[in-house]
Amino acid sequence: MDAARWRRLTDRFEEIASSPEPEARLQLDALRARDPELAAELAAMLAAHRSGRPLALERELAKEGGEWRSARPDTVGPYRLIELLGEGGMAEVWLAERDEPGFRRLVALKRIRAGIATEELRRRFEIEREALARLSHRSIARLLDGGVDEGGVPYLILERVEGAPITAAADRLRLALDERLRLFLDVCDAVAYAHARLVVHRDLKPSNIFLTEALEVRLLDFGIAKLLDPMAPGATTRTALRLVTPEYASPEQLDGGVITTATDVYALGLLLFELLAGKRPFRDHESSVGALERAVRELAAPRPSDTAARDPTATIAASRATTPQALSRALRGDLDTVVATALQKEPARRYASVGELAEDVRRFLRDEPLRARPESSFYRFRKFARRHRAGVSAATLVAVLVVAFAGYAGWQSALLTRERDRARSERDKAREVSDFLVELFGADPYADDESIRDSTPVGEVLGRSELAVRRELAGRPDLQAALLSQLARLQGHLGQLVAARALAAEALDLRRALPGDQRADVAESLNVLATLQQELRELEPAEAGFREALALREAVHGPSHPDVAESVHNLAVLLADKNDDAGSDETERLTRRAVALRTELFGDDHLDTSQSRNALGVFLYRRARPGDLERAEGLYRQVLETRRRRLGPDHPTIANVENNLANLLDDLAREREAVPLFEDAIRVWSRALGAEHPRVATGYYGLAGALTDLGDLAGAETALRRSIEIDGRALPADHPYLRESQERLATLVARRALADSESPR
Amino acid sequence: MSGEVTLWLERLRAGEGGALDEVVARLYPELRAVARRLLRGERAGRTLATTALVHETYLRLLGSRALAPADRGAFLAAAAVTMRRILVDAARRRLALKRGGESARVELDEIAEVVAAPEGDEELLRVDAALAELDRAAPRARQIVELRFFVGATLAETAAALSLSTKTVQRDWLAARAWLRARIAGDPPPAVSS
Numbered sequence: 008m009d010a011a012r013w014r015r016l017t018d019r020f021e022e023i024a025s026s027p028e029p030e031a032r033l034q035l036d037a038l039r040a041r042d043p044e045l046a047a048e049l050a051a052m053l054a055a056h057r058s059g060r061p062l063a064l065e066r067e068l069a070k071e072g073g074e075w076r077s078a079r080p081d082t083v084g085p086y087r088l089i090e091l092l093g094e095g096g097m098a099e100v101w102l103a104e105r106d107e108p109g110f111r112r113l114v115a116l117k118r119i120r121a122g123i124a125t126e127e128l129r130r131r132f133e134i135e136r137e138a139l140a141r142l143s144h145r146s147i148a149r150l151l152d153g154g155v156d157e158g159g160v161p162y163l164i165l166e167r168v169e170g171a172p173i174t175a176a177a178d179r180l181r182l183a184l185d186e187r188l189r190l191f192l193d194v195c196d197a198v199a200y201a202h203a204r205l206v207v208h209r210d211l212k213p214s215n216i217f218l219t220e221a222l223e224v225r226l227l228d229f230g231i232a233k234l235l236d237p238m239a240p241g242a243t244t245r246t247a248l249r250l251v252t253p254e255y256a257s258p259e260q261l262d263g264g265v266i267t268t269a270t271d272v273y274a275l276g277l278l279l280f281e282l283l284a285g286k287r288p289f290r291d292h293e294s295s296v297g298a299l300e301r302a303v304r305e306l307a308a309p310r311p312s313d314t315a316a317r318d319p320t321a322t323i324a325a326s327r328a329t330t331p332q333a334l335s336r337a338l339r340g341d342l343d344t345v346v347a348t349a350l351q352k353e354p355a356r357r358y359a360s361v362g363e364l365a366e367d368v369r370r371f372l373r374d375e376p377l378r379a380r381p382e383s384s385f386y387r388f389r390k391f392a393r394r395h396r397a398g399v400s401a402a403t404l405v406a407v408l409v410v411a412f413a414g415y416a417g418w419q420s421a422l423l424t425r426e427r428d429r430a431r432s433e434r435d436k437a438r439e440v441s442d443f444l445v446e447l448f449g450a451d452p453y454a455d456d457e458s459i460r461d462s463t464p465v466g467e468v469l470g471r472s473e474l475a476v477r478r479e480l481a482g483r484p485d486l487q488a489a490l491l492s493q494l495a496r497l498q499g500h501l502g503q504l505v506a507a508r509a510l511a512a513e514a515l516d517l518r519r520a521l522p523g524d525q526r527a528d529v530a531e532s533l534n535v536l537a538t539l540q541q542e543l544r545e546l547e548p549a550e551a552g553f554r555e556a557l558a559l560r561e562a563v564h565g566p567s568h569p570d571v572a573e574s575v576h577n578l579a580v581l582l583a584d585k586n587d588d589a590g591s592d593e594t595e596r597l598t599r600r601a602v603a604l605r606t607e608l609f610g611d612d613h614l615d616t617s618q619s620r621n622a623l624g625v626f627l628y629r630r631a632r633p634g635d636l637e638r639a640e641g642l643y644r645q646v647l648e649t650r651r652r653r654l655g656p657d658h659p660t661i662a663n664v665e666n667n668l669a670n671l672l673d674d675l676a677r678e679r680e681a682v683p684l685f686e687d688a689i690r691v692w693s694r695a696l697g698a699e700h701p702r703v704a705t706g707y708y709g710l711a712g713a714l715t716d717l718g719d720l721a722g723a724e725t726a727l728r729r730s731i732e733i734d735g736r737a738l739p740a741d742h743p744y745l746r747e748s749q750e751r752l753a754t755l756v757a758r759r760a761l762a763d764s765e766s767p768r
Numbered sequence: 769m770s771g772e773v774t775l776w777l778e779r780l781r782a783g784e785g786g787a788l789d790e791v792v793a794r795l796y797p798e799l800r801a802v803a804r805r806l807l808r809g810e811r812a813g814r815t816l817a818t819t820a821l822v823h824e825t826y827l828r829l830l831g832s833r834a835l836a837p838a839d840r841g842a843f844l845a846a847a848a849v850t851m852r853r854i855l856v857d858a859a860r861r862r863l864a865l866k867r868g869g870e871s872a873r874v875e876l877d878e879i880a881e882v883v884a885a886p887e888g889d890e891e892l893l894r895v896d897a898a899l900a901e902l903d904r905a906a907p908r909a910r911q912i913v914e915l916r917f918f919v920g921a922t923l924a925e926t927a928a929a930l931s932l933s934t935k936t937v938q939r940d941w942l943a944a945r946a947w948l949r950a951r952i953a954g955d956p957p958p959a960v961s962s
Contacts, residue, residue: 008901008902008904008905009904009905010905010906012905013902013905013906013909016943016947017906017909017939017940017943020942020943020946021939021942021943024942024946048947048950051950051954052943052946052947052949052950053946054950055946055947055949055950055953056942056945056946056949060949060953061949062891062895062948062949062952063885063888063891064895064917065917065945295779295784
């Protein structure tokens with residue numbers, strides 16, 4: 008076959024293939040007279056075209072929908088994808104709308120790209136989602152929802168931001184220097200807020216910082232990039248580098264060093280440079296990656312004022328409504344210094360926090376002298392922490408903090424929560440606290456698992472932290488209280504209830520003694536303390552604490568607020584826990600209010616809503632009027648489904664509801680269904696909380712009951728002894744759980760002896 | 769974002785060392801998707817095969833001096849053709865082994881053990897031979913077939929990648945597909961060299 012023949016084939020084929028059958032046959036017959044070989048070939052093609060066996064390759068074509076790249080669905084969960092807004096190495100962002108008739112809301116949908124959603128990525132994505140859920144700031148694109156699609160790929164739903172990258176937008180609007188500085192301060196505010204939640208962005212660059220039509224700043228893309236590395240096995244520094252944009256990488260990112268808030272300070276320095284001088288500092292070295300990396304590592308950043316002066320066409324100055332000479336003059340001095348400090352190669356020599364960077368920019372705007380990095384107590388403390396942390400893996404505690412932060416539905420981040428309209432001193436305090444933690448622990452919250460694995464037990468790290476907090480923060484009762492409260496929570500999560508209660512009580516006393524309006528903080532401490540008291544079965548003081556916290560929060564926030572919902576929920580759970588008939592109506596009312604409030608605030612599919620639904624299940628289970636148990640089973644199964652879908656099979660709150668459901672089934676004489684649920688709850692709790700956690704004892708206690716009912720007395724005794732062993736270490740000796748278990752053990756041992764004596768030899 | 773890929777493709781064209789690594793890292797999910805569609809359907813070991821095929825492709829591209837893709841589509845097309853070539857080679861080695869008998873026993877290399885195309889070795893080789901024949905008469909038609917079959921491009925995407933009208937692509941595509949079907953159905957299995 009040659010080109011001419013192919014042309015003839017295709018010409019005639021199109022003609023014949025598009026003709027109806029009889030006419031096609033006539034055409035072929037006519038052709039056969041002139042060129043029998045061509046006619047034969049065309050006849051074979053026509054037959055293959057109309058009814059031939061498709062090639063195996065074509066089956067693949069049909070299956071994958073003929074798409075260019077990875078197979079992409081039209082819908083993800085309840086969202087319909089409209090348009091691809093952008094994609095990075097690992098994630099893609101879509102304009103999407105919720106697929107419900109009569110209701111159209113446009114959102115941004117972000118998902119791990121098809122085909123690379125490994126278990127590890129999914130787990131981190133979920134942790135990230137939970138952490139993001141705590142970020143509620145006017146300058147951070149809001150997280151609206153999240154979930155897992157039909158193919159098991161996790162996704163996030165974010166507020167849709169219309170605008171342009173901040174540098175381009177500022178140029179287009181020809182914003183003057185002071186307007187740019189004010190926008191920059193908004194960016195700093197958002198980043199500092201995130202730092203206060205232990206979230207380090209690590210990928211700040213203009214394309215992730217949008218300016219809206221209303222001249223509002225929005226941070227996008229919060230920390231997803233750091234999750235994602237397809238080449239992870241055997242990753243080297245260079246593969247790690249692939250994840251950051253070379254043009255916006257800090258020296259420590261190039262060198263695979265520890266990433267802290269200082270990395271974001273550096274990135275903000277780059278942003279400020281570009282906003283002011285119109286170019287990136289190392290723009291002249293961007294011809295190759297190698298040259299750029301060398302410059303970032305070795306060359307001091309040029310002064311913005313010098314870069315601004317070299318503007319032969321005056322376009323950069325023009326987009327700042329000035330001339331190159333005037334721009335250079337305005338930048339010289341203070342702004343040069345601010346940028347140079349932020350762009351120090353060594354993280355320790357940069358501004359110690361985003362707050363300090365912002366403060367110097369504010370001082371410039373107010374014509375005040377810059378701060379010369381005074382030897383603050385924090386500065387000294389950081390040095391202390393650095394001197395003393397040998398042998399303690401920095402990442403250990405931070406990992407615990409982040410997991411606790413993200414994982415526990417009951418975790419409420421009031422410690423670092425600050426309403427934006429509160430006094431600035433409050434915000435500064437929050438920043439200081441987080442900087443303290445982050446600096447203290449050297450902290451890459453998302454450090455590799457290798458560095459999280461550590462020989463030092465977490466409890467010991469917490470003990471040392473407590474010591475440091477007492478010694479170093481003696482002069483700052485506000486910060487001391489905040490951190491003690493935090494440590495109390497962590498000790499509580501580790502099952503060290505008695506120690507945790509003492510810390511929480513101390514934090515509460517400190518906060519009550521502070522001047523000014525401390526209602527929100529006091530409520531937070533009350534909440535922590537009461538939660539611990541409840542676990543220790545000190546139900547009266549716990550109830551009083553929850554009631555006071557609720558009243559304070561209602562007074563501060565009004566009736567419809569996440570903190571209020573949390574307090575309503577906690578009080579409801581406590582009253583259900585007390586289980587006295589007198590409080591039954593109030594318990595039901597509060598429990599239903601918690602479900603309703605959270606559904607209204609967070610939606611039907613949210614983990615907090617699930618938590619309250621679980622509580623309603625517990626209430627119905629305990630009340631046990633006709634129909635209650637069936638309703639409770641339905642609620643539990645719904646909660647179990649939501650949590651498994653959202654959190655995977657190994658999350659501790661899954662064990663909570665498994666245990667509840669198992670107890671219910673046990674009561675309904677469906678022990679055979681109950682046993683595997685108890686066993687899975689024990690497995691999950693042991694893995695997530697450690698084999699010695701009191702929750703594990705709860706699981707064994709339930710399992711012992713079900714096995715007893717099934718007649719497996721030996722298995723029941725083993726389980727019960729294990730339960731007592733664990734409880735004995737974690738609970739006070741006179742705890743009712745322990746007494747109950749011991750009584751049951753005595754009965755069990757007696758029954759076994761009886762059974763043995765009766766059984767034939 | 770996608771601008772980075774463009775940047776790295778530029779550097780790849782300029783012959784910068786390491787640029788191929790960066791492109792592959794950024795287009796890794798796409799490459800895996802292409803590999804998946806070229807491999808046998810759902811079955812155990814598919815992940816391994818996908819990974820092996822992508823990695824082998826990377827190694828071959830690394831050794832290719834002529835690689836200068838104009839854009840991401842062209843890069844994926846080049847990678848897809850390379851992948852298909854790897855599958856053809858693997859099929860050849862397997863068939864050679866099968867027919868060589870005791871005396872000509874050779875060790876199969878790792879990649880030939882892992883990867884296989886959906887149509888089976890003999891059809892794979894027939895398609896390959898037919899494509900070679902098509903290429904001599906109509907290189908454009910062959911490119912269209914490769915983009916459609918190997919990369920999984922739609923008609924519109926194929927048209928964009930080759931700077932052709934959709935109508936032209938549609939015409940060539942239908943004729944080439946019918947020709948291939950007829951050729952594969954009618955031809956005896958090609959001879960295998962051992």
